[in-house]
Amino acid sequence: MTRKKVNFAYITNNSARQATFKKRKKGLLKKISELSTLCAIQICAIIYSPYDLEPEVWPSPLGVQSVIARFKNMPKAGQSRKMMNLGSFLRQMITKSEEQVKKQQRENRERGYDPSHVQELGW
Structure with missing residues (x-):
């Protein structure tokens, strides 16, 4: 079954917006996990949400710190090469x-x- 076309507009219904956010966040984290596994690369994600007091981090706080530290240890030219x-x-x-x-x-x-x-x- 094919998916229907999604209208990208602000969802005014708060409960529908929160449900959509949770579903899409779950899908995003799944894709990040798959990319990390399939390509054997280090990835991290930090998701700030109006629905949670603390940001959600993937894969773990230590994993995020590791990826960020590795990025910061790169030469400045390497950091900004593809930014x-x-x-x-x-x-x-x-x-x-x-x-x-x-x-x-x-x-x-x-x-x-x-x-x-x-x-x-x-x-």
């Missing part, structure tokens, strides 16, 4: 979109498509 802030992410997405537009324009020219003809037709 991205909002500005760099947006620049990357804009560049990618511009490349796709140029590619589409090139393909249209090769096919002999004339965009000015569309305006003549009133599209």
Whole structure:
């Protein structure tokens, strides 16, 4: 059976929102566990929730401290090599979109498509 499309919008019903959070958190932690096992990598997760006083940590507080300590012991260049802030992410997405537009324009020219003809037709 296929899943139905989920509408990503704020859930106004508090009990439904809390139930959805718990289900999705459980699924996320399962995926993290699978990724850690299948790829033999160290992963940690810290989940802050409005429903719990303390954040939930995975796999354990000591495991999280171990992963964070390993990260902090890396050289600064290694730490930030694949990190991205909002500005760099947006620049990357804009560049990618511009490349796709140029590619589409090139393909249209090769096919002999004339965009000015569309305006003549009133599209």
